[in-house]
Amino acid sequence: MAENSSSLWMVSPNRMRLSRLLRMSRRDVLLGGMGTIAAGGLVSARASEPDAQAQAQAQLLSINDPLVKQFQDLSRRLTDRDTLNEWIGAALCTNIVQSGEKRKGQIQALHALLEGGQFASASDFARAAEKQDPAFKDLIHDIMAGWYRGVANGKVVVYRSALMFDITRDAVYPKTYAAGGPFYWTSKPPEVDPPKGRPALSSSKFVVEPT
Amino acid sequence: MSSENLSADVVIVGSGVAGSSIANELVRAGISVIVLEAGPRVDRQHFVENFRNLENKPSYQGPFPSVPWAPHPPDQQTPNEYLHTSGPDAEAYQQVYLRMIGGTTWHWAGCAWRYLPSDFELKSRYGQGRDWALKYDDLEPFYYQAEVMMGVCGPDPAVEDLGSPRRQPYPMDALPISYAAQQFRKLIDEKTPWRVVHEPQARNTRPYANRPTCEGHNNCMPICPIGAMYNGSYSVYDAEAAGATFIPNAVVYKIERDEANKLVTAVHYLDPDKGSHRVTGKYFVIAAHCIETAKLLLVSADDKSPTGVANSSDQVGRNMMDHTGVQVTFISGDKALWPGRGPLETNVIDNFRDGDWRNERGAYLVHMVDDNQVDLATQMAIAKGYVGRELEERIRYLAAHTVRLFSHNEALPDPNNRLTLNKTRKDALGIPHPDVYYKLPEYTVRSCEHTRKVFRELIGLMHGTDEQWTPGYFPQDHPSGSTIMGVDPKDSVVDGHCRTHNHENLFIASSSVFSTVGTGNITLTVAALALRVADTLKKELNHA
Numbered sequence: 001m002a003e004n005s006s007s008l009w010m011v012s013p014n015r016m017r018l019s020r021l022l023r024m025s026r027r028d029v030l031l032g033g034m035g036t037i038a039a040g041g042l043v044s045a046r047a048s049e050p051d052a053q054a055q056a057q058a059q060l061l062s063i064n065d066p067l068v069k070q071f072q073d074l075s076r077r078l079t080d081r082d083t084l085n086e087w088i089g090a091a092l093c094t095n096i097v098q099s100g101e102k103r104k105g106q107i108q109a110l111h112a113l114l115e116g117g118q119f120a121s122a123s124d125f126a127r128a129a130e131k132q133d134p135a136f137k138d139l140i141h142d143i144m145a146g147w148y149r150g151v152a153n154g155k156v157v158v159y160r161s162a163l164m165f166d167i168t169r170d171a172v173y174p175k176t177y178a179a180g181g182p183f184y185w186t187s188k189p190p191e192v193d194p195p196k197g198r199p200a201l202s203s204s205k206f207v208v209e210p211t
Numbered sequence: 212m213s214s215e216n217l218s219a220d221v222v223i224v225g226s227g228v229a230g231s232s233i234a235n236e237l238v239r240a241g242i243s244v245i246v247l248e249a250g251p252r253v254d255r256q257h258f259v260e261n262f263r264n265l266e267n268k269p270s271y272q273g274p275f276p277s278v279p280w281a282p283h284p285p286d287q288q289t290p291n292e293y294l295h296t297s298g299p300d301a302e303a304y305q306q307v308y309l310r311m312i313g314g315t316t317w318h319w320a321g322c323a324w325r326y327l328p329s330d331f332e333l334k335s336r337y338g339q340g341r342d343w344a345l346k347y348d349d350l351e352p353f354y355y356q357a358e359v360m361m362g363v364c365g366p367d368p369a370v371e372d373l374g375s376p377r378r379q380p381y382p383m384d385a386l387p388i389s390y391a392a393q394q395f396r397k398l399i400d401e402k403t404p405w406r407v408v409h410e411p412q413a414r415n416t417r418p419y420a421n422r423p424t425c426e427g428h429n430n431c432m433p434i435c436p437i438g439a440m441y442n443g444s445y446s447v448y449d450a451e452a453a454g455a456t457f458i459p460n461a462v463v464y465k466i467e468r469d470e471a472n473k474l475v476t477a478v479h480y481l482d483p484d485k486g487s488h489r490v491t492g493k494y495f496v497i498a499a500h501c502i503e504t505a506k507l508l509l510v511s512a513d514d515k516s517p518t519g520v521a522n523s524s525d526q527v528g529r530n531m532m533d534h535t536g537v538q539v540t541f542i543s544g545d546k547a548l549w550p551g552r553g554p555l556e557t558n559v560i561d562n563f564r565d566g567d568w569r570n571e572r573g574a575y576l577v578h579m580v581d582d583n584q585v586d587l588a589t590q591m592a593i594a595k596g597y598v599g600r601e602l603e604e605r606i607r608y609l610a611a612h613t614v615r616l617f618s619h620n621e622a623l624p625d626p627n628n629r630l631t632l633n634k635t636r637k638d639a640l641g642i643p644h645p646d647v648y649y650k651l652p653e654y655t656v657r658s659c660e661h662t663r664k665v666f667r668e669l670i671g672l673m674h675g676t677d678e679q680w681t682p683g684y685f686p687q688d689h690p691s692g693s694t695i696m697g698v699d700p701k702d703s704v705v706d707g708h709c710r711t712h713n714h715e716n717l718f719i720a721s722s723s724v725f726s727t728v729g730t731g732n733i734t735l736t737v738a739a740l741a742l743r744v745a746d747t748l749k750k751e752l753n754h755a
Contacts, residue, residue: 078598144593164586172585178427181426186389186553190549191546196604199597200596
């Protein structure tokens with residue numbers, strides 16, 4: 001058989017994504033965050049998974065890497081949280097750095113801003129960052145999407161551990177991980193008061209994607 | 212050419228719900244069966260892992276990569292890598308489906324509607340479209356057989372009559388609807404003349420057919436992680452256990468007929484190495500999905516049938532239909548709903564499925580989607596510019612209050628809405644990709660306009676804000692009509708038993724035979740028609 005039919009359909013989405021990058025999908029255009037896509041990073045979708053995983057592991061920044069330390073400082077400030085998992089942080093930092101050549105320098109520059117000032121909250125810091133350099137907004141978006149969605153560089157870095165599920169776990173389960181027992185869904189979930197907080201950054205275009 | 216001798220009483224092309232359920236019925240009646248599936252044999256757990264690793268979680272095709280010898284549309288983007296749509300409403304016909312053992316029900320929502328009696332008689336009752344070459348009563352026993360096969364739960368007709376008369380109760384009790392759906396139903400009851408009904412679903416409300424009770428993972432599409440929802444693979448396993456032969460990666464490209472061009476004598480398939488194989492049989496069933504079925508008949512054109520097999524009417528590939536609908540997402544201003552607890556689609560407003568107005572505009576049904584909105588809420592809140600504590604409280608609020616409504620709107624058969632073979636783009640085996648020209652019928656446009664008015668009213672009743680309408684029209688992945696059924700061989704491809712008018716031993720089991728498309732999801736009707744084909748074949752083969 002010309003192709004190994006038992007493995008081709010098993011190619012993972014994170015790997016498929018690399019070939020998808022060439023196509024500039026409607027969603028990518030709508031989200032507007034992709035920018036110019038370089039074909040140079042394309043990896044054959046048929047490369048074997050273990051090789052790809054080993055390669056990704058080898059490229060992962062250490063939790064002791066100074067850049068990861070800076071990334072964690074920024075992340076704690078931008079989430080208003082005192083603790084964040086450092087292994088997830090290292091993986092997110094690695095992927096954000098890989099997503100664009102300016103990201104590493106931006107992380108260092110944003111960290112310098114954090115070190116140089118007193119910021120009472122994530123919002124205070126984010127406002128100051130965008131005021132200093134509008135390009136920081138995209139990096140902050142990346143950091144927020146990384147921790148809350150578990151996604152960086154277009155890849156799922158974590159799923160169940162994404163913070164969006166932590167803050168909603170009294171009401172819903174991550175899809176495929178329900179644990180409420182039969183017909184749990186008939187019970188009354190918690191009420192949620194209208195939020196009073198304001199956005200810290202200027203808004204970005206977002207279009208709800210059809211399924 | 213292979214020297215192997217592949218032969219069976221019945222040769223079936225396609226292993227989805229239709230092909231596998233026919234195979235299961237026949238093999239259990241002592242009839243030999245070979246099923247040829249273009250795509251690979253697959254397993255559930257890998258798709259579950261693929262889903263978890265998918266960045267774009269709403270992408271139903273995302274976890275299911277296709278193989279080069281049996282490509283399927285990778286997504287609903289226009290232009291598309293495989294299904295090339297054109298015409299004024301090209302984007303409205305950007306269907307997705309799967310080519311693999313088990314078929315497209317790997318990612319259906321389990322919605323198992325019977326059609327209404329009027330859906331089969333649109334022409335005689337309302338002067339629109341066509342009548343089918345069968346009546347509801349002809350199909351009723353097979354609807355029930357399909358419901359038992361799949362394991363369908365639904366309401367007691369004495370309490371909640373869905374309009375399709377039943378001789379037997381549903382095999383399982385109706386699924387209790389979620390808190391969000393309960394609140395929606397209360398609102399509809401109190402503030403509108405309409406009603407919300409339980410959606411009949413091929414989903415277990417108790418252990419059934421060696422499959423577990425639904426646990427509410429909210430992931431029916433793209434993949435139920437535990438198999439509480441029926442999909443075609445279960446009929447494959449049943450048929451294989453009884454002795455049917457399924458050959459994966461077998462891409463049928465030619466339908467061979469006798470000298471007189473009356474009987475099909477064999478089908479030919481290519482393996483991934485382009486080796487050709489001939490499979491002979493007494494009867495042949497094409498059960499390869501609406502789009503691939505028409506494509507195969509057209510690809511098989513030769514000197515004897517220059518416009519394609521079974522196509523003396525020139526209707527093969529024409530009359531493409533769908534439930535092209537309307538979709539809106541908004542933020543409710545009322546109490547928290549927290550959609551996404553339980554299965555995806557459980558409740559429907561069914562008041563617009565039938566009425567005298569069907570002489571002017573198409574029918575439709577409305578889903579309040581019970582989809583977990585946490586990821587969407589997070590994306591929206593980040594895009595708005597929130598960070599830190601403010602982001603977290605905004606995500607909670609949006610996840611608890613985001614509502615999505617969508618509709619299935621009825622199309623009409625229009626011969627100009629047509630599938631043809633692409634002249635330049637081919638798959639790895641050299642088989643042309645499908646093209647579809649699509650212009651939404653005015654009948655459907657008027658239906659969608661009515662739906663938009665109803666949606667605006669619902670948004671108002673829910674004190675909704677931030678409404679985002681999916682641009683244009685929304686394909687529902689219910690393609691139908693490409694080998695249309697009718698009594699007259701001059702304007703239809705198959706008769707009321709799904710037998711092709713041109714070839715007496717060639718049947719088609721697919722939504723491609725639908726004469727009109729009604730409003731309910733198509734799968735149960737596909738299964739019922741397929742089981743009726745199996746019944747016909749059993750009678751003919753056992754009497755032979």
